[in-house]
Amino acid sequence: MIGERRPGVAEEVGSGSLRVRRVLAPNPSALTERGTNSYILGAGAVAVIDPGPDDPRHLAALLAALAPGERVAAIVVTHAHRDHSGLAPALAAATGAPVHAAGRAAEGRRPEMEALAASGLAGGGEGLDHGFAPDLRLGDGAVLEGDGWRLEAVATPGHLPTHLCLDAGEVLFSGDHVMGWATTVVSPPDGDMGAYMASLDRLRGRRAARFLPGHGPEIADPAARLAWLAAHRRAREAAILAALGPRPLTAGEIAARVYTDIDPALLPAAERNVLAHLIDLAGRGLAATPDPPGIAARYRRA
Numbered sequence: 001m002i003g004e005r006r007p008g009v010a011e012e013v014g015s016g017s018l019r020v021r022r023v024l025a026p027n028p029s030a031l032t033e034r035g036t037n038s039y040i041l042g043a044g045a046v047a048v049i050d051p052g053p054d055d056p057r058h059l060a061a062l063l064a065a066l067a068p069g070e071r072v073a074a075i076v077v078t079h080a081h082r083d084h085s086g087l088a089p090a091l092a093a094a095t096g097a098p099v100h101a102a103g104r105a106a107e108g109r110r111p112e113m114e115a116l117a118a119s120g121l122a123g124g125g126e127g128l129d130h131g132f133a134p135d136l137r138l139g140d141g142a143v144l145e146g147d148g149w150r151l152e153a154v155a156t157p158g159h160l161p162t163h164l165c166l167d168a169g170e171v172l173f174s175g176d177h178v179m180g181w182a183t184t185v186v187s188p189p190d191g192d193m194g195a196y197m198a199s200l201d202r203l204r205g206r207r208a209a210r211f212l213p214g215h216g217p218e219i220a221d222p223a224a225r226l227a228w229l230a231a232h233r234r235a236r237e238a239a240i241l242a243a244l245g246p247r248p249l250t251a252g253e254i255a256a257r258v259y260t261d262i263d264p265a266l267l268p269a270a271e272r273n274v275l276a277h278l279i280d281l282a283g284r285g286l287a288a289t290p291d292p293p294g295i296a297a298r299y300r301r302a
């Protein structure tokens with residue numbers, strides 16, 4: 001069954017004594033691959049990690065995946081994007097389980113990112129879940145336990161300031177921070193490239209043999225994937241630096257030069273990724289802009 005990944009069908013993806021069921025949500029798109037992966041961790045008193053989009057079909061599929069007598073003891077959300085958190089209120093209402101997460105959608109931005117948001121730059125594409133509010137907040141290192149499972153929260157800002165990975169020992173639930181099929185959207189003002197790179201480093205040395213991501217297939221070699229992702233971003237950064245000269249350019253102008261290998265539908269996301277790099281480069285003294293914060297800001301080499 002592993003690898004089949006059809007919407008609504010519970011698949012066993014655990015390791016050894018750790019039971020994990022994956023239920024794919026019916027929300028395929030250019031940003032979600034085949035859809036959001038929701039996970040049911042343990043057996044008996046289980047945790048649901050990332051309930052997924054607010055869709056009654058997916059709620060029914062999650063409840064149907066439980067064995068008779070099982071109950072949801074905890075709902076854990078990696079981050080407040082609607083494709084991960086949207087179903088949390090309905091699942092909580094159906095099961096009585098509390099919702100755990102690091103925080104709300106727009107929390108935790110650096111002042112520089114708040115200034116960007118104040119310029120009118122809204123989140124890019126994926127949809128902040130502005131109504132999302134956890135019942136209980138998971139700080140970095142917080143531990144949740146149930147029947148046959150133990151989860152440690154690992155703060156991994158970058159995709160969102162309040163993004164969490166969840167380390168279950170044998171496996172690590174990597175949300176949208178590390179995915180098997182595509183790189184993570186890092187879209188200011190909520191995405192922060194410097195934080196994202198530091199969060200990749202944070203996952204090195206975790207003992208999980210596999211990562212189970214929010215989208216796409218499992219990651220069988222996490223160390224190699226982390227190394228590749230970091231190298232990929234450094235290569236993009238080098239290309240952006242190479243495109244920067246004395247004449248200032250916008251993120252969109254740079255994206256059109258640097259991203260020659262992607263689906264045109266993803267170019268707006270690429271523009272945001274470039275802006276994320278430019279903000280990070282400016283913070284490190286390698287780029288500069290004469291303009292106020294915003295998507296139209298032009299950057300030159302510092």
Ligand SMILES: [Zn+2]
Nearest residue numbers: 079081126176
């Ligand atoms: Zn996301």
